Amino acid sequence: MKLIVNAFSALSARLGLRSPRFYRCVFCGAPALTLVAGSVSAQSRDAADQRNVVVASKPFAESYLLAEMFAQLLEARGISVTRRPGLGATEVAFGALRTNAIDVYPEYTGTGLVAILHDTLPDAIAKDPRAVYSHVSRRFADLYGVRWLPPLGFENTYAIAVRRETATNLRLNTLTDLARESAELTAGFTADFIGRPDGLAGLERAYGLRPRAVRPLAPALKYQALATRAVDVIDGYSTDGLLSRYDLVTLDDDKRFFPPYQAAALVSPRLARRPDAIAALIPLSGRLDERMMRELNRRVEVEHEDVAVVARSALTQFGLAGSGAHPATAAPGDRDRGSFFRYLASRRAVMLAQTLRHIVLVAAALGAAMLVAIPLGLLLERARPAAEGTLGALGVIQTIPSIALLAFMIPLFGVGLVPALVALWLYALYPIARGTYTGVHGADHDAVEAVEALGTTPVQRLLWVRLPLATPVIMAGVRTAAVITVGAATLAAFIGAGGLGEAIVEGLALADTRLVLTGAIPAALLAVLVDAVLGLVERRVRPAHLRGR
Amino acid sequence: MALVGESGSGKTTLLRCFNRMVEPHGGEILVDGVNVSEQDPIVLRRRLGYVQQQGGLLPHWTVSQNVGLVLRAMGRTDARAVDDAIALVGLDPSVHGPRFPRELSGGQRQRVALARALAAGPQAILLDEPFGALDAITRGDVQSAFERVQRELGLTMLFVTHDLAEAARLATRIVVMRAGRVEQEGSMTELRDSPATAYVQTLLASAATLLEALRTA
Structure with a gap:
């Protein structure tokens, strides 16, 4: 576990360092290209500025709260906001920010120093909050074009x-x-x-x-x-x-090991060019002290008050709450009152929406995987020397922890639906391709040979013999992939793709077991249901002689 | 015509050279006076019916569908031809036609395989140990069906067997093979009267011993 996480953060950091330099080199070499690319990117920049500001957080309560405050501050200035709370961990959130897939999230200077930059500073500087802040500000601007807004006022070590x-x-x-x-x-x-x-x-x-x-x-x-x-x-x-x-x-950090962790808003290169958004966010700087933050966190984590309500009350206290804006989160703040079933009933609209979203994720990923993996399995049966190697490579994907694979998608596809679909698609390929290959490979050898000796074409043999006889094994692979995908799709919430994982991630972050269950129970039921439905499909496509007559 | 020899003598390999399921390293095989290596294998195979030791029927197709396979491969449907072929091997098209292979006995399955090889009206039929997997009584039944087909259609039928007595009963010409080479070719009478090699003699002697044992028992 440790090894994988370490290796992954090292890898992503290296990618992060390398890519801007790489692009710079490419464009220096081709001035004409630079002009074209410049005008194109200027146009797309204008288009991108019309997009909502994407406010994100990491998956713990304080991050949710601060992000909600950012969102409400922006909305108070009439700036449209999309919320993507609960993104994976540091790699996921920062990876998304650096590539403008999200625009702002709360981060801590110590985390930026150690986990993102991997910088080692002389002791005198490393223990000084102000020195650390100016170091990370400068380095983040140079390396990534990412901006640290002034610290919010508290340290969270x-x-x-x-x-x-x-x-x-x-x-x-x-x-x-x-x-x-x-x-x-x-x-x-x-x-x-x-x-x-x-x-x-x-x-x-x-x-x-x-x-x-x-x-x-x-x-x-x-x-x-x-x-x-x-x-x-x-x-x-x-x-x-x-x-x-x-x-x-x-316990007291008597050797002063931990660097200062000042909280601040971390702003994407895209949002850094929007003075109106920066002006909306900056008034929160220096306003939150440690005692106040602990109290706000307590209200969310212990009292289970709604994040939006707590954020609003804090902003009101600072005189920063907008008059026209209203919290976008629909969930009421009465989470602890009433029975569990009444609680479920109160959340049924959200649950239904998340379930539908989950089904869309699973269906799209699974459908796309079948379109690729079944032909691939058939192809491999024709090119057997390559089969084990290819299937082995697909199998390796299964061993990548979901969260690492999801994080890996961000530099390529940003956050949201697309990277989640790609990751789920990758997971679903192996069982389907393996099932197809095994099924077609293992089809009744005598029948295939006799039919070949009678003068059938390869396509006829495939459609009449190999494929029909392989359907039970192919369907077994599809069912396995479907159940895996229903489970893996709950993790898609870590990169802002929504679905039932959203309730699970938020519930875990806010220590709200009932909220977790509103995601976990439908996900479990969905897995059972999907398996049952595919079981019925399997009966229908089963070879004729195996069907009940 | 029968190809006779022990296991590994090359009789099945030679049979499979005829429909290009195996490509020979040397020599030539003529079908209709044309070297098979110059003929399109798929067209060639459709002109030569084929029956396997294990039948090789498609388990998910009914008897009628199986028998119609070669016609369907050629893009034709001919229910008459299918029914005629089923009747010719001694089965009832209306009773056995809609059944799946696993609902038939081993002997019936082998007859269906024969019907499948016949249905598209081939010029000749290749049979690889067609009776090898059957018990003695069933074998007699299927051999009768085989003889009937031969009689009614007058088709060239080239079959592989390790049993000289079976070859004597069903074939007019016999080719004895050993270790990939032809030892002798001729009618049963020619083999009996002038065996070309010691191996042919041994083969004849063992068949004779069996017949002797049957007569005196």
């Missing part, structure tokens, strides 16, 4: 937390104390933290922290895991609303 009794029993106050006892403790860290150089790997280097076991946990689940003693140590954020709820002790 990693807070390594333990249960109060653990702290008392083992006399833990600092991370040095924790490292001393770490061989006896089980850690539950987010995947992001496990993979980042300023995460587990750095703690191991700086403090010699080596937990007995490290469990990757979703951000919202780690507090519960800690409270129920499933793990002993977690990585929290210093502004988490849940720290107080579970009576946890955060």
Whole structure:
């Protein structure tokens, strides 16, 4: 897990460094081309400016809240906004921003320094919030054309937390104390933290922290895991609303290992050219302190108040709320009241829309995969020496973690429906191609040979013998692919493609189990339903002699 | 005409050279006086019916569909020809026609395979151990159907067998093969009266021993 995440972030960083330089070289060499390309890009830039401003967040409550504040600030100035909350992790969100697939999301200077730039600064600078901010501002502008707006006013550093009794029993106050006892403790860290150089790997280097076991946990689940003693140590954020709820002790970073994590709006190259949008966002800078942020987070994570409502109340408090604008989120703020079934009923419109979106994702990806994989399987049967190699390569795609594959799509296709469809399509290819190849390859050899010796053409043999006899195996592959795709499509929410994963990602981010269930239950039912429907289809296309008569 | 020999003697390979399912390394095979290597394999195969040891019927097609295969491959439909071929091998088109192969006995399936080879009116039929996979009683029935077809249509039928007695019963000319070479060619009488090699003699002796054992039993 760790290895994959590390390798991936290194890879994406390298791609990120390389591509602007590459394009610059290409255009320098061809002045005429530059002119043409310049005028074309100027035109498309004008067209792109008409597009809604895309406000995104990472999948945790504070990020949702800050993004919602950004969105409401923009709307108050009459700027149309598209919300894409809950994008994967740092790689996904930043990858999307750099390529203008999204326009603004809340980021932290320390994350930019360590996880995106991979820069190592001299200690004196690395510990100084202002120096770090000016360093990342300059470097991001140079490398990516991405702009950091002035800090929002609070720092949200990693807070390594333990249960109060653990702290008392083992006399833990600092991370040095924790490292001393770490061989006896089980850690539950987010995947992001496990993979980042300023995460587990750095703690191991700086403090010699080596937990007995490290469990990757979703951000919202780690507090519960800690409270129920499933793990002993977690990585929290210093502004988490849940720290107080579970009576946890955060340990002092006595060696000043973590860099400053000042929160700020990170702005895409495209949006950086829009003064009206920048002017709308900047008034929030310097207004949020740590105590206030923790309180806002608590209202969302513990009280389960609606994100839009909490964001609005904060902006109103600052005198920044627009009069005409209204929260776009339809969900009411009464999540905790009433029975679960009444709650489901209150969300039925959203659930229906997400389910339909999910079905569209699955159907489109699966249909496109069948169009490619079935002919591919047939082709491979004709070119057998290439078959195992090709199928093996498709099989390798299955081993790429979904989130990594989704992140990989962003530089190529941005965020939203298209990259999600491409990723789901890639996942669906293997079972269908393998099923087709195996089915056609294994078709009754005597029958195929006899029919060939009787003077049939290859096409006739394919349509009359191989394909019909292979349908049960092909359909088995299609059903497998369909069920996998229904599951994988829940992850498409991480790159803003919507679907039932949206409720799951948001619910996990906001520690709202009921919200998670409004995505998970329909997704599970959909998987069963899709399998059953395809089972009926399979009966219909089954070779005649196998059909019930 | 029968190709007789033990396993691995090359009789099936030689048979498959006739319809270009196998390409010979040397020598030439003439069908209708023309070297097969100069004939389009698909056209050639449609003119030569083919029956396999295991039948090779399409399991998802009915008997009628199977028998109509070569006609359909040529873009023709001829229900009469299909029914006639089914009747000729001793099956009832209205009873057996709509059935699937797995609803038939082994002997019936082999007859359907024969009917399929006949339905498009070929000039000759190639049969690869057509009775090899059948038990003794069924084999007799299918052999009778084979003889009837031969009698009624007067077709050239070239079949492969390892059983000299079977060849003697069904063929007018016999080719004995061993290790890829022809040992002797001629009628059963010619073979009996003047066996060309020691192998032919041994083959005749073993067949005679079997007949002797049957007579005295």
